[in-house]
Amino acid sequence: MSDKSTILERLSKRDAQRLEKLQKAHKAREEVDACDENEEYFAGAFKIKSEYIEDMLSQVPTMEAKVLPSHFDNIKREANELQKYVVTSSFFLKEFNMRKYLGIVQNLQTKCYELEDRYVPRKKFGFSKKKLPKSHIEKQSSLDDADGAGKIDSNKWDEKLFGFDSMANKVLTLENDDIFQRDVTLRNLKNCTIALKGVMGTLHMSNLDNCIVLSGPVTSSVFVEKCTNSKIVTACQQLRMHSSIKCDIYLHVTSKGIVEDCSEIRTAPYNLHYGDLEKHFNMSSLDKKVNNWDRLDDFNWLAPDIPSPNWSVLDVKQRISSWDEWWSKSPPL
Structure with missing residues (x-):
């Protein structure tokens, strides 16, 4: 009896192991199917x-000019939502496919901004083609300083x-997360x-x-407007700088x-480092291989064969090589 019991026990144990393997295989198959279904559903959506x-x-x-600003806002919102949809689906999307979808979104965003520049050229951060005389700029600057508190109160x-x-x-x-x-x-x-x-949608x-x-x-x-004596380290698809003086831009663009009504602007390559930067670049879909940090268009300088005097490349010896110490302290006065 004992030998028979031992044999039955072995057979029962073997059946249990076989059943466990079948259940694991079935579960794995379901997970693969679900992943395939997710990818297929995602592609359609x-x-x-x-x-x-x-x-x-x-x-x-074909639209009237008065409704275009809100129409472009709707397009940007839809494009940003689509980009979020891609990023939040990254847990089942293959990396190659995710970058492909992010590239499509980026092309839509670029087309949106190009059309906006063409059809709505005078938005809040748009540029005037007419350059104000220097004396007028200095006079306006002094008026702005004298009336600074009033401007803040009136522009809540x-x-x-x-x-x-x-x-x-x-x-x-x-x-x-913020x-x-x-x-x-x-x-x-x-x-x-x-x-x-x-990763930001836009930065003003x-x-x-x-x-x-x-x-x-x-x-x-x-978008940079009316900034003075500042250092800006940023990576973006487009840079637009207006009415700013004495700013160093460490840039990936x-x-x-584009700059207008600016002076003493200096550029250098983007050189920021922090823990999740590589991950954030992938999420943003910016091309790390394309950087026009030293190619700005000055709307106030039309001579094609003479460099603009309003911006220049920052000398290597004058560049800040590491920003690590600046994360936690304010600039010196």
Whole structure:
């Protein structure tokens, strides 16, 4: 009896092991099928969403000028949502496919900004083709200084804006969880260090004085307006700089940057480092192999064969080689 019991016990144990293997194999098969279904569903959903954005872009030439600003805002919002959809699906998308989809989104965003430049050339951060005389600029600057408090009061921080406003002598930090694909605004800051460790949709800087901005990758555009004596480290698809003086830009930009009514602007290659930077670059879909940091278009300088006197390449000996110590301290006065 004991031998028979032993044999039956062995057979039972073997059957249990065989059943366990079958269950594991079945589970693995289900997971593979689910992954395939996810990819197939994602491809279909992405196609529908991207074609919807393409359709919105195709409507631009036929629309009235007064409705175009809100139409472009809707396109940007849809494109940003599509980009988030790609990034949040990265757990089942193959890396090659994810980069392909992010590239399609980037092309849609680029087309949007190109059409906006053509059909709505006078937006808030647009550029005037007419250069003001130097005396007029100096006079306006003195008036702005004298009336600074009034300007801030009359230009209250809109609840829709996200970022920092009206601060001095501060170290200000935002992480990727806070800023991912958002439009970030930095305004009316003096003697501040602003650390932005993440991926932004756009970055707006206005009226910064003696500030250091350490920025992770920006999916679309960086706008700089009325900034003085500041150092900006940023990576983006487009740079637009207006009415700024004595600023050093450590830049990664995949298209040619634009400056107007600026002077004493110096550029250097983007050289920021932090823990998740490589990951954030992949999420932003910016091409790390394309950097036009030393190719700016000056709208006030039309001579094609003579370099603009309003910007130059920062001498290597004068560049800051590491920003590690600046994450936690404000600039010197």
